Amino acid sequence: MTRKNPGSAAHSDLPTAAARSRKSHVSEKAGRFTESVIREMTRQAQQYGAINLAQGFPNFPAPAEIKQAAQAAIAADVNQYAITWGAKSLRDAIARQAKIWQHLEVNPETNVTVCCGSTETMIASLLAVTNPGDEVIIFEPFYENYGPDTILSGAQPRFVKLRPPAEGTGEWTFDPQELRSAFNPHTKAIILNTPNNPTGKVFTQSELELIRDLCVEFDALAITDEIYEHILYDGAKHISIARLDGMGDRSITINGMSKTYSVTGWRVGWAIAPAPLTHAIRKVHDFLTVGAPAPLQEAAAAALSLPENYYVQLADGYRRRRDLLYESLVTAGFSAYRPRGAYYIMTDIRGFGFSSDIEFAKHLVKDIGVAAVPGSSFYADPQSGSRQVRFAFCKTEATLAEAAQRLLRLAH
Ligand SMILES: Cc1ncc(COP(=O)(O)O)c(C=O)c1O
Numbered sequence: 080m081t082r083k084n085p086g087s088a089a090h091s092d093l094p095t096a097a098a099r100s101r102k103s104h105v106s107e108k109a110g111r112f113t114e115s116v117i118r119e120m121t122r123q124a125q126q127y128g129a130i131n132l133a134q135g136f137p138n139f140p141a142p143a144e145i146k147q148a149a150q151a152a153i154a155a156d157v158n159q160y161a162i163t164w165g166a167k168s169l170r171d172a173i174a175r176q177a178k179i180w181q182h183l184e185v186n187p188e189t190n191v192t193v194c195c196g197s198t199e200t201m202i203a204s205l206l207a208v209t210n211p212g213d214e215v216i217i218f219e220p221f222y223e224n225y226g227p228d229t230i231l232s233g234a235q236p237r238f239v240k241l242r243p244p245a246e247g248t249g250e251w252t253f254d255p256q257e258l259r260s261a262f263n264p265h266t267k268a269i270i271l272n273t274p275n276n277p278t279g280k281v282f283t284q285s286e287l288e289l290i291r292d293l294c295v296e297f298d299a300l301a302i303t304d305e306i307y308e309h310i311l312y313d314g315a316k317h318i319s320i321a322r323l324d325g326m327g328d329r330s331i332t333i334n335g336m337s338k339t340y341s342v343t344g345w346r347v348g349w350a351i352a353p354a355p356l357t358h359a360i361r362k363v364h365d366f367l368t369v370g371a372p373a374p375l376q377e378a379a380a381a382a383l384s385l386p387e388n389y390y391v392q393l394a395d396g397y398r399r400r401r402d403l404l405y406e407s408l409v410t411a412g413f414s415a416y417r418p419r420g421a422y423y424i425m426t427d428i429r430g431f432g433f434s435s436d437i438e439f440a441k442h443l444v445k446d447i448g449v450a451a452v453p454g455s456s457f458y459a460d461p462q463s464g465s466r467q468v469r470f471a472f473c474k475t476e477a478t479l480a481e482a483a484q485r486l487l488r489l490a491h
Contacts, residue, residue: 112227116456120440124450129443130474130482132404133450135276135422136343137473142389145340148381152374161373164361165193165349169376172383173334173349180308181319183332189354192361195371197306197335197348198224200360203367204302204331204350205232205268207359213267215302218253220425220457220464222276222304237261238459241278243416243425251280251416255289262293268300269293271320274307277425277457277469279418281315291323300356302331306348307421309339309390312398315419321351328353331360336375338422338473339393340382345375397422397472400479404472407483412490422473425454428466431489435465443468448485 120133170187177183185191194200201224209215211233217225219238229236239261241251269290273282294301301320308317321330335348350360401417404424408415414427433439436453444450454467472479
C-alpha cells in the first residue's frame with residue numbers, strides 16, 4: 080500500500096483548493112443534532128459558580144457497601160475485560176431482581192446484556208432492531224438522548240405529545256387517538272420512559288395496556304427506559320410493560336445503576352430482552368464498547384443485593400427533596416408540575432415575562448446562581464418547550480435550601 084506524504088510534490092495532482100474545500104469531513108448524521116444542552120448547562124454552572132440543578136446526578140455519597148464492593152473487586156484484580164454481555168454475577172442478580180420486582184421470567188444466559196450505562200444500552204438496542212426508514216414513536220417532552228439515538232440508528236422518530244395537567248397537581252396525559260395515528264406499518268418500536276424524565280409521569284396500567292394493544296396490532300416493539308424504577312412518590316406504582324400479556328417477546332427493558340444507587344459515573348446499565356433480540360443487542364454492544372467496567376459490574380451485583388429497606392429510604396429521601404424544591408419553586412413564582420416519579424420538576428415560566436426558555440435559563444445561571452435546563456431541549460420543535468424549564472432535585476437538602484434562597488431573587 081502506498082501513502083502520500085502530505086508535504087510531498089504528489090499533492091500537485093490533487094483537485095483545486097476550491098473543489099477540495101467543499102467536501103465535508105463531518106457526517107450528515109452528526110450534523111443533524113446538537114451537543115447535549117443538559118451537559119452544556121453543567122459546564123455553565125461550573126463557569127458561573129451556580130448550583131447545578133440542571134444535570135441529573137446526585138451530590139451526595141453512594142451507599143458505603145457498594146463502594147466497598149467496587150474497591151474489593153479492584154483489589155481482587157477483577158481488572159480485565161468482563162464477558163462482553165456482562166459478568167455472570169451481575170446477570171444473575173439482574174434476573175433475580177426482575178422476578179422479585181416485576182415478576183419477569185429472565186434467563187441470565189439468554190435475556191440479559193450489560194452495557195456502559197443505559198445510555199449505551201438504548202443506542203445498542205436501537206441499532207440492533209431498526210433499519211433505515213423504520214419509524215420509532217417517542218413521547219415528548221423526552222429525555223434528550225432519544226433524538227440523536229434515532230438519528231444515529233437511521234430510524235425516523237415520530238413524536239406524540241404528553242400534555243401537562245391544567246393544574247400543577249394533575250397527571251401529564253396523552254391523547255389515545257394521537258398515539259394510534261402515530262402507529263403504522265413502518266413502526267418498529269415505541270420508546271417509553273417510565274417513571275418519566277422530564278415530566279415525572281408514571282405510566283398507569285391502563286395506559287400501558289393501551290400501548291400494548293397498539294404494539295401487538297402493529298407488530299411493534301416497546302423499548303422502555305426504566306432507570307427511575309425505584310424513585311416513586313404518593314403511592315405511584317411502577318409497571319414494566321414487559322410483564323403485560325403479549326409483551327414478553329416484544330419488549331426491551333432498560334435499566335441501570337446510575338440513579339438507583341447514586342453512581343452516575345460508573346456507567347453500568349443493562350437490557351432485558353427476548354433471546355433473538357438479546358443476541359442482536361449483544362453483537363452491537365460488543366463492537367461499540369466490548370464491555371462495561373468489570374469491577375463495577377461486581378459492585379453492581381452487590382448493589383442489587385441491598386435489602387428492600389434501601390429502596391424505601393431512597394424514595395423517601397427523594398420525596399422530601401421533591402417537596403422542598405416544589406415549595407421553593409412555587410414561592411419563587413413558577414407554575415410547577417409535581418412529579419410522581421423520577422427526580423425532576425418541570426415548570427412553566429410564563430409568569431416571568433422572558434422571551435424564551437433559553438433567555439430565562441441564561442438569567443438563572445448567570446444572575447440568580449442556579450442552573451436549570453431550558454424546556455426546548457426536550458422537544459423536537461424547540462418552540463413547544465419555549466415556556467418551560469426543568470429543575471433536578473437529586474441534591475442534598477442543604478443544596479436545595481441554598482437554591483431556594485437564590486430563587487427568591489427572581490421574585491424581586
Ligand atoms: C431517562 C433517562 N435515561 C437514561 C439516563 C442516563 O442513564 P445512564 O447513566 O445509565 O446512562 C438518564 C440520565 O439522566 C435519564 O434521565
